Amino acid sequence: MTTLAQQLGAFAEQSYAGGVPDDVAASVQQRVLDVLGLCVAAHRLPTSAAAIGHVLDQGGHPQATAVGVPTRVTAAQAAFANGILAHSLDYDDTHLPSVLHPSASVVPAALAAAEHAGASGEQVVRAVAVGLEVAVRLGMAGYDEQLGNSVFFEHGQHATSITGAMGSAVAASLLYGADPVDALGLTASMAAGVIEANRTGGTVKRLHCGLAAQAGVTAAQLVRRGFTGPPTVLEGRFGFFEAWLHGQFFPDAVTDALGSHWSVPGIFFKPYPANHFTHTSIDAGCAFRERGILPEDVGSIVIGAPASVIRTIGQPIEVKRAPETGYQAQFSGPYAVTAGLFGGGGLGLGLDDFTDELAQDPARRAVMALVDVVPDPRCDAIYPFQFPAVVTLTTTSGEVLVEEVLTNRGGPARPLSDDELATKFADNVAGRLDADAASVVRRAVAGLRTATDVTDLLSPLKKEFR
Structure with a gap:
């Protein structure tokens, strides 16, 4: 019998090889622009300086770009830094009703892996699309319709970082040419997140998407070197859903219409930088x-x-x-x-x-x-x-x-236009990225599907921001 991870892996490989629908690809491009703007804006925070300082202390081979850092760092550390930056302002997108923020981990993981592997822009778009879909579907597997809420959330767990790590792993594995099933198998042992800070304070939540993106890239790299994971990693007796949801999960949410119905275009953009x-x-x-x-x-x-x-x-x-x-x-x-x-x-x-x-x-x-x-x-x-x-x-x-x-601005009922998303990007980078560099990034995002690599996209962001 084909396991849930194997079904997700087959979907990932087929979509990566054959392409994704145009509306899904367009949505991914919007989310890449949104995440990069957030990464620039987050440099105003002392926690961002702390995260960047930590990354630079690690050393290692120059493989990928951390936004706001002139020299390249390892791919895993770039994913870590950019994931922290993307989520730190609570301005990143949200999927409902799973109540998770998928792009802030999946996009940084995919960009880091793509830069390291020399992948094309079209490959990045496909990998991000698949990673987002995997993250959302695993999040929805923890959504209880009768309860009317995420079981992850009821347990005090941050589905954003937990399922975001899994989606990041699939995206990174595709770009590295690693087996996505094994990547899921490894990442399940790394995914984590506790949301008590939402209630009573602390800045730890800002780390969550960085840790998720880092876990995904690291898992894909280890799979490429020969590590393997259990094919029953999701539904197994000691698997992902048992560990996190105590076995209370909904497998149909993972597999129903997989490959024909995409959740990505329906993910809500945030018009305001708040929960x-x-x-x-x-x-x-x-x-x-x-x-x-x-x-x-x-x-x-x-x-x-x-x-x-x-x-x-x-x-x-x-x-x-x-x-x-x-x-x-x-x-x-x-x-x-x-x-x-x-x-x-x-x-x-x-x-x-x-x-x-x-x-x-x-x-x-x-x-x-x-x-x-x-x-x-x-x-x-x-x-x-x-x-x-x-x-x-x-x-x-x-x-x-x-x-x-009764409806949220930025979702399908009240969508943000391309002009409004451009306004958000411009507001996020104002005072840190000059107008010419901002225009280069916007053009690179618009032309991402025909780009041979991500150099034009990331080069303007390799400078120190204050």
Whole structure:
């Protein structure tokens, strides 16, 4: 009997050899541009400097580009660095309802392996597409329809890094000419991620996609040198699903319509640099502002949200009402609606709207102190296919205003246009990448499918960013 890993491996090899649908390829190109912009933008963070410093301390053969580093590093370390950068701003894409961020690990892994192996742009596109599909399908195998949530998430596990490592391994194995089944078999012993930092602080989550990308590249390299993995790595008695989900998984999500239905184009882009659960609250705050409500007009705000997300954006409520850092603000429902009410840059709110100074701003904290986050049954019925919010604002004069935001901007129901994604990229690289270099990257992404390698894509990014 063919195992789940063997079915995924056959799909990967067939798609890599025969090509992927044009809409899937176009979506991959958009995600490559998005990830590279995020990698540049993340250089503003002290954790990024720490990660780059760690990578440079490792030494090794020059094989691949870490964004913002003039000299090449090993492929595994490039994947590690770029995965950290891509995920650190919480601005990377999200698949629903699996609630994972696939591109921030798969794209860095594929670019590092491609540069090391001398792969073409078309090969990169195909490998990324397959890696994303594998990551999403494994994530969906942990989605329980009756529970209405990811079993990974219920266990405190970060599916982003767990299934992202597996997708990264498949992408890297294709580019290296290694067996994707064995790559899955090895990577299952490396995949990990715990999300307690979402609740109470810490910057460890920024490492998750870097570790996933590094694991995928490392596994593919080891397979190429002769290491093998169990073909029953996914469904086996001591396999991936038993270890992570205690055997509670849905194998049809892995295999149904594999190769004919692609999840990649439906992955949600993020318009705002914050935890995706907060985005509809941001939209509500922006809508109140457009209706003429000023911060000083607020008497109270109640965010109605899916019960499952409240532990991330509303608990402990005293912490969420008074974030100490911009990073904590990215996971705060009270900050999200408040920031939308104040207004900002980018596509409505940008990176400069999530700073330590603004998180501690007395005027914003005065509004945040008036915000509650409560369960809403309408939102529960929609989650996790969207992250809806029903936000009720009562003014100081007693007027009651309601904004229902039931679909996420950036997803299939409210997609971002190419121009909006270009605006996001430009906002992300502003002040770090000059206009000419930014144009070179955009053109290289647009022409990726005909490129002989990834040199033109990555060369403009081999400089120090401050």
